[in-house]
Amino acid sequence: MNRRYPNPRFRLRIVFSEDEMIxxxxxELLERISNTGSIAAAGREMGMSYKRAWQLVETMNAMFNEPVVLSTRGGASGGGATLTETGKAVLSGYRSLExxxxxxxxxxxxxxxGMLRIRGDEN
Structure with missing residues (x-):
């Protein structure tokens, strides 16, 4: 382990088109929806507005042949959201590739x- 940079992060993004990527x-949003049963709660956990979380879900639902998230409106009985089989397959496929x-x-x-400069080393 390198003491200067002990935890480099590897991030993978798959860009299908300019507006379609995962x-x-x-x-993470899909995982949190799966765990919480709510788009709003998943967004809150990520520090994301409800509107932004919904926009991302709508984008993903439009990207794939089948929706990745199904939701029901709130109300007296409360709303909710679940991953579809497609959503589970997309998440699993992405995590496996990652x-x-x-x-x-x-x-x-x-x-x-190992080639990185030591932070604060100006010489």
């Missing part, structure tokens, strides 16, 4: 990390 943020890419990148990241 990366760490959308994957894990494989992380493993493949570890040696490269370590090599690059």
């Amino acid at each position: 990366g760490p943020g959308k994957a 894990d494989e890419a992380q493993k493949a990148a570890e040696e490269h990241i370590a090599r690059l990390q």
Whole structure:
């Protein structure tokens, strides 16, 4: 482990088109929707506005052949949201790719990390 930069992060984003992509943020949103049963609660946990969380869900629902999230309106019985089978497959596929890419990148990241300048070293 490098004391100067002990925890480099590897982030993977798949860009299908200019407006259609999936990366760490959308994957985390899907996970939190799955865990909380709510788009609003998932967004709150991420420090994201309700409107932004809904926009991301709408974007993902439009990107794939089938919706990734199904929601019901609130009211007396309360609303809710669940991942569809497509949503579960998208999340699982993204996380699997992310894990494989992380493993493949570890040696490269370590090599690059070893070449980093020590912070505060101006000489």
